[in-house]
Amino acid sequence: xxxxxFHCGLPVPGEATWxxxxxxxxxxxxxxxxxxxARTIVDIGQAxxxxxxxxxxxxxxxxxxxxxxxxxxxxxxxxxxxAGDIEAVLLVDGMRCAACVWLxxxxxxxLDGVVAASLNVATERLTVRWQGGKVQISDLLQAxxxxxxxxxxxxxxxxTAQLRKASRTLGRQLFVAGLCMMQVMMYVAxxxxxxxxxxxxxxxxxxxxxxxxxxxxxxxxxxxPFFAGAWTSLRARVLGMDVPVALGIGAxxxxxxxxxxxxxxxxxxxxVTMFIFLLLASRWLELLAxxxxxxxxxxxxxxxxxxxxxxxxxxxxxxxxxxxxxxREGDYVAVKPGEAFAADGILVEGRTAVDLAxxxxxxxxxxxxxxxxxPGGAVNVSAAVVLHVTRPVADSxxxxxxxxxxxxxxxxxxxxxxxxxxxxxxxxxxxxFAASTFAFWSWSDPARxxxxxxxxxxxxxxxxxxxxxxxxxxxxxxxxxxxxILVVRPHVLETLQRATHIVFDKxxxxxxxxxxxxxxxxxxxxxxxxxxxxxxxxxxxxxxPLARAIVAHAVRPVSMPAAQxxxxxxxxxxxxxxGQAYRLGNARxxxxxxxxxxxxxxxxxxxxxxxxxxxxxxxxxxxxxDALRPDARATVDWFxxxxxxxxxxxxxxxxxxxxxARQLGIDKALGDCLPERKxxxxxxxxxxxxxxAMVGDGINDAAVLSAADVSFAMGSGAALAQVHADTVLLHxxxxxxxxxxxxxxxxxxxxxxxxxxxxxxNLVAIPAAAFGLLGPWLAxxxxxxxxxxxxxxxxxxxxx
Amino acid sequence: xxSLFLLVPVSIGLVFGALWVxxxxxxxxxxxxxxxxxxxxxxxxxxxxx
Numbered sequence: 001x002x003x004x005x006f007h008c009g010l011p012v013p014g015e016a017t018w019x020x021x022x023x024x025x026x027x028x029x030x031x032x033x034x035x036x037x038a039r040t041i042v043d044i045g046q047a048x049x050x051x052x053x054x055x056x057x058x059x060x061x062x063x064x065x066x067x068x069x070x071x072x073x074x075x076x077x078x079x080x081x082x083a084g085d086i087e088a089v090l091l092v093d094g095m096r097c098a099a100c101v102w103l104x105x106x107x108x109x110x111l112d113g114v115v116a117a118s119l120n121v122a123t124e125r126l127t128v129r130w131q132g133g134k135v136q137i138s139d140l141l142q143a144x145x146x147x148x149x150x151x152x153x154x155x156x157x158x159x160t161a162q163l164r165k166a167s168r169t170l171g172r173q174l175f176v177a178g179l180c181m182m183q184v185m186m187y188v189a190x191x192x193x194x195x196x197x198x199x200x201x202x203x204x205x206x207x208x209x210x211x212x213x214x215x216x217x218x219x220x221x222x223x224x225p226f227f228a229g230a231w232t233s234l235r236a237r238v239l240g241m242d243v244p245v246a247l248g249i250g251a252x253x254x255x256x257x258x259x260x261x262x263x264x265x266x267x268x269x270x271x272v273t274m275f276i277f278l279l280l281a282s283r284w285l286e287l288l289a290x291x292x293x294x295x296x297x298x299x300x301x302x303x304x305x306x307x308x309x310x311x312x313x314x315x316x317x318x319x320x321x322x323x324x325x326x327x328r329e330g331d332y333v334a335v336k337p338g339e340a341f342a343a344d345g346i347l348v349e350g351r352t353a354v355d356l357a358x359x360x361x362x363x364x365x366x367x368x369x370x371x372x373x374x375p376g377g378a379v380n381v382s383a384a385v386v387l388h389v390t391r392p393v394a395d396s397x398x399x400x401x402x403x404x405x406x407x408x409x410x411x412x413x414x415x416x417x418x419x420x421x422x423x424x425x426x427x428x429x430x431x432x433f434a435a436s437t438f439a440f441w442s443w444s445d446p447a448r449x450x451x452x453x454x455x456x457x458x459x460x461x462x463x464x465x466x467x468x469x470x471x472x473x474x475x476x477x478x479x480x481x482x483x484x485i486l487v488v489r490p491h492v493l494e495t496l497q498r499a500t501h502i503v504f505d506k507x508x509x510x511x512x513x514x515x516x517x518x519x520x521x522x523x524x525x526x527x528x529x530x531x532x533x534x535x536x537x538x539x540x541x542x543x544x545p546l547a548r549a550i551v552a553h554a555v556r557p558v559s560m561p562a563a564q565x566x567x568x569x570x571x572x573x574x575x576x577x578x579g580q581a582y583r584l585g586n587a588r589x590x591x592x593x594x595x596x597x598x599x600x601x602x603x604x605x606x607x608x609x610x611x612x613x614x615x616x617x618x619x620x621x622x623x624x625x626d627a628l629r630p631d632a633r634a635t636v637d638w639f640x641x642x643x644x645x646x647x648x649x650x651x652x653x654x655x656x657x658x659x660x661a662r663q664l665g666i667d668k669a670l671g672d673c674l675p676e677r678k679x680x681x682x683x684x685x686x687x688x689x690x691x692x693a694m695v696g697d698g699i700n701d702a703a704v705l706s707a708a709d710v711s712f713a714m715g716s717g718a719a720l721a722q723v724h725a726d727t728v729l730l731h732x733x734x735x736x737x738x739x740x741x742x743x744x745x746x747x748x749x750x751x752x753x754x755x756x757x758x759x760x761x762n763l764v765a766i767p768a769a770a771f772g773l774l775g776p777w778l779a780x781x782x783x784x785x786x787x788x789x790x791x792x793x794x795x796x797x798x799x800x
Numbered sequence: 801x802x803s804l805f806l807l808v809p810v811s812i813g814l815v816f817g818a819l820w821v822x823x824x825x826x827x828x829x830x831x832x833x834x835x836x837x838x839x840x841x842x843x844x845x846x847x848x849x850x
Contacts, residue, residue, distance in 0.1 A: 052842070101836055101839055101840055102839075102840060118829075118833075119836065164832070168826060168831075168832075171826070171831065172822070172823065172826055175822055175826075176819060176822075179815060179818060179819060179822075180815070183811070183812075183815050186811075187808070200801075203801065203804065206804065206805060206808055207808070210808045210809075210811075210812055213812055214812060214815060217819065
């Protein structure tokens with residue numbers, strides 16, 4: 001056995017002749033690609049990479065790609081400036097270890113004209129600055145591919161810049177507030193520790209002025225978001241949550257400034273800075289949570305590739321690279337392994353595996369061959385294929401999915417609306433309460449009026465109240481999306497856990513839609529397996545669905561060849577296996593060989609019987625019916641165990657509906673249902689006070705799905721745009737309904753906990769502050785902690 | 801105790817100095833990637849660039 005390829009770690013073929021001398025030692029390479037990459041690395045003087053790396057490099061395929069498509073970027077206005085420095089953000093794929101960072105940066109810096117290159121490990125983004133005119137972006141990308149890394153111009157760069165700016169600003173404000181807070185504490189400490197009259201007045205004045213000076217940056221710079229938020233909401237004539245906060249900060253600061261100026265009265269600089277810091281900290285946490293919550297969505301938005309390789313003269317091989325957005329219906333596109341499909345289409349050449357994880361949540365790649373439809377955004381895993389585009393990029397499955405997601409994000413569920421309204425009223429009540437508290441204390445103990453009023457303003461936490469629901473919903477929705485459940489309307493999670501009836505709107509939602517052998521009845525001493533083998537041998541080459549079911553049922557691969565096969569369409573087939581003549585087909589046809597009427601078999605409803613007969617005797621009978629979806633039974637059981645009534649409405653014959661219902665343990669099955677009858681049934685349930693969750697295929701049953709309180713569509717790719725359901729199951733797995741219901745329960749629990757906590761906190765803390773039991777600083781701690789607890793609790797939903 | 805009249809203003813100056821340094825570092829992207837530099841420093845750079 002040879003040593004593995006020194007560059008990428010793949011096994012080296014026996015007759016391999018590729019070698020590169022690295023650090024004076026001749027190393028074996030597995031292919032010309034690795035050889036070229038390794039030689040480049042050595043030639044640019046970076047052999048140290050091999051000493052420093054902790055894992056093998058990306059495999060050579062990436063380096064073989066045609067460079068033409070890279071040239072396309074040169075004309076992009078973002079990267080084409082005649083003079084001056086250009087800066088761009090590139091997304092780098094294929095990073096394996098620490099040495100990669102170093103290698104990539106050095107490779108780029110070695111190019112003439114590159115001014116700076118820095119790679120952010122956390123985000124896999126590379127920032128490059130180069131002199132326009134001296135070097136082109138395609139040269140940079142080509143250089144990176146030369147050493148085995150794929151880099152793409154990052155299309156959403158502007159979006160990221162905005163995000164980064166927001167978080168950078170917030171980070172700075174937090175830092176300033178923190179630093180000021182700590183320093184102000186130092187100046188305030190002597191006043192707290194000194195006994196009455198032991199602190200000299202001019203020393204006390206010095207400390208106060210010093211604290212004042214250091215509080216200014218915190219109030220003027222760090223507290224901006226609160227003042228801005230309060231101002232925006234006041235201009236819109238709403239009492240937002242920032243209003244009491246801004247009022248608290250403003251009152252505390254101005255009161256202290258006046259006291260410092262006059263040299264009498266209390267100052268609260270320490271409380272003000274600490275309050276600002278803690279509040280910003282909880283905002284920071286919220287920002288992180290939000291970004292996490294948008295993770296699945298963001299990955300989706302970046303899934304469609306920017307360029308496509310068009311085969312203009314298909315079946316000719318002439319290829320041109322063009323922007324993906326310009327693809328039209330009927331174009332032929334070549335898709336290499338590792339690339340994403342730019343648009344929806346049908347494969348016309350090549351067999352490959354396709355990764356649909358982003359679109360459907362299914363993790364295992366699926367085999368696709370000529371004639372199979374592939375949605376845009378799917379990733380081609382194993383082999384190069386040619387795709388016939390059926391829909392332009394703007395109408396692709398992924399675009400429709402994104403539109404649905406955006407629609408979902410635009411609306412607020414009722415409980416969140418309620419929380420928002422409550423929070424607004426709460427703020428008004430709070431302001432009045434703070435004013436009356438101030439009035440009361442001014443009368444009973446004027447010295448404490450200010451701190452108590454400030455504490456009341458600060459300690460109350462309408463944020464916890466209004467964060468409680470959205471934060472939980474965002475976390476749950478993201479988790480569901482990652483599993484392949486797209487929540488389109490916001491009320492789904494709320495309604496689903498109140499649902500009393502789960503109605504399956506079609507037999508097809510519970511069955512796989514392809515026949516499977518349910519039972520084998522044998523006659524005359526032959527065992528079931530042997531009979532299946534014979535039948536499978538006869539059917540081995542038939543494409544009839546029933547035949548495929550029998551072949552699939554045979555445990556061992558068919559070994560016996562069948563001869564003299566003769567098929568009678570619609571009846572069955574005859575043939576010779578192992579020297580014996582057999583007939584396989586319907587009872588009448590098989591009886592022609594058996595010679596006697598078929599034995600009595602208790603056939604279930606909705607099953608098809610396929611008979612196997614030898615010369616003069618009956619051998620076996622295969623009962624074949626539509627196979628249940630793998631998760632159907634568990635799903636039905638789960639709902640029944642949770643006290644929901646499961647109903648099957650079906651347009652199929654009553655017997656068929658009954659058969660499926662019996663196998664799954666569903667009590668109520670209605671067959672022969674026309675759409676009007678389904679609608680009527682659902683509405684009757686609702687009149688009786690039931691909350692109905694409906695599972696359908698989302699296209700034919702628009703009326704009944706919209707009548708249901710909450711609806712699921714077992715959507716798949718092409719049909720997404722017409723879907724009329726609240727929730728789309730992105731792959732046809734009925735178990736997802738159960739997962740959605742379980743998540744709805746968990747979300748409702750978290751929301752209840754959050755709301756309960758927010759109410760409890762406010763009920764305890766506000767009176768405590770009003771009675772003067774809480775100092776302003778303690779109020780700040782309580783307020784920030786209560787928000788943080790709500791957010792952290794919501795984030796729990798993202799975990800399994 | 802009189803020394804405080806000097807030291808307190810100095811400390812205020814120091815805080816503002818620290819803020820200035822922090823802003824400058826933040827502008828240069830010092831805090832954008834908190835992981836990469838720790839990896840980068842592990843690499844020896846014996847061989848000069850060509």
